Amino acid sequence: MMGFMPTEETRTHESTTVRAQTRPDTPKTRGAGPRAWTTRLLVAGIVLAALNLRPAITSLGALLEEVRDGFGMSGSVAGLLTSVPPLCFAVFGVTAPRLARRFGTGAVVCAGMAAIATGLLVRPFTGGTAGFLTATALALMGIAVSNVLMPVVVKRHFPDRVGAMTGLYSMALALGTAAAAAVTVPLTDAVGGDWRSGLALWAALAVAAVLPWLPFVRERDAAPAERAPGERARGEAPGRAEASAAPAAAPALRITRSRTAWALAVFFGLQATVAYITMGWMPQIFRDAGVPADTAGLLLAVIMVMGVPLAFVIPRLAARLPHQGPIVLVVGASGLAGYAGLYFAPAAGAWAWVLLLGIANCAFPLALTLVGMRAGTGAGVAQLSAFAQSAGYLISIPGPLLVGVLYQHSGGWGLPIALMAGLMVPQTIVGVLAGRARTVEEEAAH
Known part of the structure; x- marks a missing residue:
């Protein structure tokens, strides 16, 4: 870029940047373009927050048998x-989104990390199934709000990256x-084999994630309307500010009329x-097939790390x-193919099956990509994302519960694995x- 002659667009961008740096009420002074140390702190906060968005689930999967025995769960x-x-x-x-508008994105993410830390620390020592579920829900509440707001943080503070x-x-x-x-499992063995301590150790990672978000607690989000006329965000091309504001004023899509949205x-x-x-039951499937507990956890890790x-x-x-x-x-x-192998030879071909299931597990990034491709405007992407994710998570609730019921009443993993394989057929069709x-x-307009 520096080797080119400065064009009119470049000069315009540079002059806009100077105005943004000197104007006292621009987003830069409100934190949209943080200084170098603040940027590094924010990057650390994003990475640490992301590291905490799944351990509450997968650490439990690795020790599910011990938790069931400890609380006498069916x-x-x-x-x-x-x-x-x-x-x-x-x-x-x-x-x-509503909490972020009320308290600020930084404050909500910080509170989310604190909720994760508290839930993970408390849940192994609650003394009963109800308390364990409640503490788990507290941690998952923190994960839920942070999961939604991470892309917002990225878009706001790093619009050009x-x-x-x-x-x-x-x-x-x-x-x-x-x-x-x-x-x-290895951590649990290192602390004397106490599964309660093994689960609670993950609270330390969440505590570490709270710290970089503390300086952003008092930060308030800027609404698009607060941007001065003609002003654009850092890295935004001329004319994009006006274009990006247009969808906000556009009427809401009748998203439920779109077949693509439903698919x-x-x-x-x-x-x-x-x-x-997979996250909740896969280690147990391998353990019941005779695979050692630490290896079963590692097999689940392979599925996840392929992402x-x-x-x-x-x-x-x-x-x-x-x-x-x-x-x-x-x-x-x-x-x-992975579930077929898991059905017929769960232990003998375990490493091959997890590689195949790791590929299948990448339907998640594909789904997120389709959200961005199946809408033509920013407002459309926001509506489609909210609809697809809220409806999708509601659809997914019965699955893990049904697996537990089938496992208990059939006495084995044949029916649950058949269910998981069967779900791949409609998933492929709607995909x-x-x-x-x-x-x-286009579809909602008709």
Whole structure:
């Protein structure tokens, strides 16, 4: 860029940047363009927050047998426990935007990290199933609001580095998910084999995540209308400020009239169902097949860690295709093959099956990519994302509970694995429908 002659657009951008730096009421002074040390602190906060968005779930999956024995849980109650995450995400996630407008995004994320720390520290020592569920719900409430607001933080503070920061955030989330699955059992062994201490140790990571958010607690979000006329965000091209403001004034889409929106919501819900069944039950499936507990946790970690590289590859590949159906088919076929192997030879081919299931688990980044591609405006993306995720998480709630019921009443994993494999069929069908090259605005207008 520095090797080019300065164009009129470049000079305009530079003059706008100077005005933004000197005007006392610009977003820069409110924190939208933090200084270098603040930027580093914010990056650390984003990474630490992302690391904490899944250990509450996958650490429990690694020690689910010990938790069940410790509290005397039936298979059905354990299934209810594994259904709590999507329920909390559906219920509490929708409150995040309103809380952020009222208290500020930084304050809500900081409170979310504190809720995670408190829930993880308290839940192993509650003394009963009801208390364990309540403390787990507290931690998941913090995860829900933080999960929704992380993209908002990235968009607001790094408008010219959204892709890079989203990639960093996604990688940290996948690493936290995998680490909790892989090291919870070894950590438990290191503290004398006490599963309560092994679970509570993850509260320390959440406490660490609170600290970088403390300086942002008093920060308040700026509404788009507060931007001065003609002013644009850092890195925003001329004319984009006006274009980005337009969708806010546009009437709300009748999103429920879009077949693509419904297909995407069901696709999101089915992939979430499989994901939470995997996080909650997969280590137990391997342990019941004779795999040692630490190896079972590591196998789950492999499924989750595959999301690190594939989360970068799949969105870029999807953006280059006119129809994302072929990717959906590969994801679905990998899931069917993985579950078939898990059914017939769970221990003998365990490492092969988790590689296939790791590919199938990447339906999540594909679903997020489709949300951005199936809407033509910023307002449309926001509406489609809210609809697909809220409806999807509601759809996913019964799955883990049903697995627990089937496991308890059938006495084995044959029926639950058959259910997981069966879910891949409708997931693939609706995914192909959601991958068609059309927008929800076009469909909702008819």
